[in-house]
Amino acid sequence: MSAPNKYGLTERQTVILTVGFYMLTALVMVSVNKWALNTKPLSWTLLWLQMLIAVLLLRVTHMTGLLTMPKIQFEVARALVPLIAINVLGLGVNTLCLVYVDTSFYQIARGLVLPFTVIFAYVLLRQPSSLLVIIACFTVFCGFYTGVTSEINVSKIGVFFGIVSSVTTSLHAIVIKRSLPAVNHSSIDLVYYNNVLSLMATTPIIFLSGESAQIAYDLDMEGFASFHPFLIAAFVTGIFGFLVNLAGFMQISKTSPTTHMISGAVRGVLQTLLGYFAFNDVITAGRLFGIVLILSGGALYTYAKDKEMQAAPANKPTYIPMTQQDLDEEEGVGADLEANKVGKASP
Known part of the structure; x- marks a missing residue:
């Protein structure tokens, strides 16, 4: 059993709290976003307010x-x-997708992230996939x-935005990998630049x-009071958007990529239940079966990649870099291999 840290928590307790924090903030973010868009369908304005609040909070942490x-x-x-x-x-189509579909259907509309990730990893990074991954x-x-x-x-337009969102999410990890050298591989610097420039x-x-x-x-016809619910929701989601970033980095640093993906799957189930109870979404048999298949495919992918990493621990990871930790580990393994080459070449 691991020794408690300075806060009196064991490593296992720290992991549980970190994963729980990530899932809670992500769920609140989706639900309040949906509420805001139900009051005023101003998706880009909502995003702008969220990023403004995130930048202000980052400046507060700096001060x-x-x-x-x-x-900059x-x-x-x-x-x-x-x-x-x-x-x-990606942020734009994510929000637009949420405008046109239910909270529970959002999981299905954006369900092609994994297939697009595998395709782009092969096309852009030349990373082949095993039969089990293809089945997933x-x-x-x-x-x-x-x-x-x-x-x-x-x-149909909601599904279209969901597909485009899947594409942008799949490409995001690859773009992050190529962007990190510009900020000396500093994740915090990249988050700040990303929010300010976005x-x-x-x-x-x-x-x-x-x-x-x-x-x-709307201001002319309805007055400023009609924007109160939207602005309150934007403020709340701005804070939770900041916390989602923080929680995501915390989870990645404290857990493995496998845990990160599993928590994402559990979040999908909770998001479906949230849509049913909070927004009165209709969960049809087809929708439920589709969500089960998507989550099952994600679980199978996680199992396949976990087996691949266990089978070749000394080699460069064969999994697709989907998180910041994945990217950092790739860089670290590459550096270790180069060091070994130099060591073998030395007399």
Whole structure:
């Protein structure tokens, strides 16, 4: 049994609390986002407010000495343009998907993350996949297809945004991997740059999308009081968006990639239950079966990758880098291999 840390918690208790914190913040984020969009369907404005609050909170941590934020440099910002583009697009389509689909169906609409991740890993990183991984991806696809085709009044545009969201999420880990060198592999610096630059990039979209005109119209017709629920929800989700970032990094640092994916699957189940009880979503048999298949495929993928890592612990990881820890471990293994080569070459 591990010794307690300075807070009197054992390693197991720390892991349980960390995973629980991540799941709680992520669930609150989705539910309050849905509530905000039900009051005012201003998806880009909601994102802008959330990122503004996140940047302000990051500045507070800097001023209080909890974290150190970098100074924005043009060269670094230019190198991070691909990351900002994929991040803004991903956040946008995520929120738009939530506008058009139920909370419980959100799990299905964005269900193709795993198949796209495996495809892009092969096409862009030349990482082949085992038969078991391919079966896992096919299971997930069957879940997506079952969930979508079983719905009578399914929102086609919601499903479209869900598919695009799956693509952007799949590409995100690869873009992060290529962006880390620009910030000297500092995760905190990358989070800060990502929020600041994404905030700047989102500002003109509010005007181009027509949301600024809609806001002006609603203010003129209904008054500022009509925005109170939306602003309260934006404030809450802004805080929880900041906490989700923090919780995600905490979970990745305290647990394995396998635990991270399992907690994501459990979160999907809780999200479905939340949609049923909080938003009165209708859980049809087809929707439920689709969610079960998607989660089963994710569990099978996790099992397959865990077996691969156990079979080849001394080699470079064969799993697809889906989290920050995955990327860091890849870099560390690469450095160890290079050091071994140098050592063998020395007399």
